[in-house]
Amino acid sequence: MALDANSEAFVAFERVQKSYDGETLVVKDLNLSMPKGEFLTMLGPSGSGKTTCLMMLAGFETATHGEIMLDGTPINNIPPHKRGIGMVFQNYALFPHMTVAENLSFPLEVRKIGKSQREEKIMRALDMVQMGEFAGRRPTQLSGGQQQRIALARALVFEPELVLMDEPLGALDKQLREHMQFEITRLAHELGITTVYVTHDQTEALTMSDRVAVFNDGRIQQLAPPDRLYEEPENSFVAQFIGENNTLEGTVKEITGERSCMVELDGGEIIAARPVNVSQPGERTRVSIRPERVEMDPSRLQDGAHLLKAEVLEFVYMGDIFRTRLRVAGNSDFVVKTRNAPDQVRLKPGEQVEIGWLPEDCRALDA
Template identity: 65%
Template sequence: MANPASSEAYVRFDGVQKSYDGVNLVVKDLNVDIPRGEFLTMLGPSGSGKTTSLMMLAGFETATHGDIFLNGRSINNVAPHKRGIGMVFQNYALFPHMTVAENLAFPLQVRKMGKAEVEEKVQRALDMVELGEFGNRRPAQLSGGQQQRVAVARALVFEPDLVLMDEPLGALDKNLREQMQYEIKHIHDRLGVTVVYVTHDQSEALTMSNRIAVFEDGRIQQLAPPTELYEKPENAFVAQFIGENNKLSGKVDALADGICEVVLDSGERVKALDINTDGAGTATTLSLRPERVFLNPAEGQCQNVFSGKAEEVIYLGDHIRVRMNVCGHDDFIVKVPNSSDKKGLAEGDTIPVGWSIDDCRALDA
């Protein structure tokens, strides 16, 4: 096995597996390196293995197989409280009988810090989350968003190099949640601390992360920066899970120079990038983002042009969402910017729709 200290990885999962019953693996052969200072999000549906992976890193679960390294040292047999990791949970986990300042002081007192140093660090952590005046309040006297900020401050107060966050914004309403996403992102940018974050909310992951690991069925399906995950999904699961996506099924008919011609189930022929197919004669799923589809495309603008019928036109302010019947699919979505030339579109209209080869990806079936 390679010496983990020789690489750039600050956190390393090396061949990690987890089974609760000795038969079924919840996490299957997890290999991932996280450099110091990165904000990595583990994203996936319920039961995909993301939270179990985080809990193994925290020490609350034990790996059935493989090693977890922190700063070049295996921590498989290190107790959770000796790993020096900050944790933030969805339910805040604040002590209700303590003031906010006492909650923050607790992890410092456990580390036997002097009174003056404790007071200074507590005040600095409160100021960081803009709650400098709230030290004497009890958690029950704070709003949900304020309590969550206290939880973030408590995870950072002892200046850990690594902070783990498990669905920390799940209990907040939409506006507060979005505001907290930016706050946590800005704190990360400012402190340069390494963050491993778990969520099932894709927009949260796209907003905050340097890289995202998309989990499904105990494995990482793709690990990449947000733009790459969205623009270049490697398989059909990632394409469907990240953002909105039009899915067209068919068979690969011909292949040349990284481009394939696919015959759709409805008979039309589409040209697409050959990303993850099994070659000519095999089934494939085409992935196409709604904002990459053009209505009434100009001559020569798109290599794929078909007739589409507008089934539903929804005005959403900054853009118009059109559900169309295209190539036998009546759930084909087109998003068009809200500009003056799109005002005339109405339900029942039949118009040409088109997209380029570069925006259409042929993936696994």
């Protein structure tokens, strides 16, 4: 869900900066707008500024400079409990001495909601996360996955318009985490809740989000829907951080229009690619190509494809795919992923092969 120029931003960061020591900026001049109902993920490595942004939005941290707006209202000076925002943390933050129902009742009591209405809201929230029969239990009697469902129900029980989630699935095992990803996304869209989700897990960000903001060094490097982020990275950091990616070092020889350029690789080959953040011939570049876009059988490629010689270094069976590591144009970590098919030839280290891809499947990025 993109925010067009005419739609009203529900959440907005306007030139927001954050420093803890008065010198080093953890968040640098952040501008970000979200429409109502969007599921936005802030993705990035540790220390990139994503969690600090979430904490400023929640009210647990104060912006050093700039304005944070919620539904058109500045909230910098509004305390956390008066912002009406639901929060879900990685450590669940449930009260151990209270039952599940009492945990959910707490945010309703704070808002002075009457007992009968409280009970109705509690059961509705528990039913949303399929935990209706656990109302009388204490958190210590629940599994990690069940506790996370209760934490989610508590964030939703007072029907907030905005929910913030900070690495909420980090403590769960892989299978349960994947199940909860779909549950959270389904609930957010069904209820029309605006959601800001923080994670360092790229797969989580790609599968759950309407848009993803990739953070590094206190700035958003790219803000886009998941497919565009993966297919059209705007710089080398995004290309490397999102999914698995191959890079080949080279020099730009010629730029032809907006859609292509000629690149001389360090291995001597020349290929065409789409230039991004590359302004003129002579500049160093990194050509980016996804492992699944490389063809191990060049006969399957159309005319105009690039063909390169490669040496097999490793061939790994992974069930649904084969993962081949090659030495290509000076890069010994070039990976190709091919579908597990009956006609797949099993390669051995040391074999010489020819690989190829279409020009539109690679991008010349900043070096």
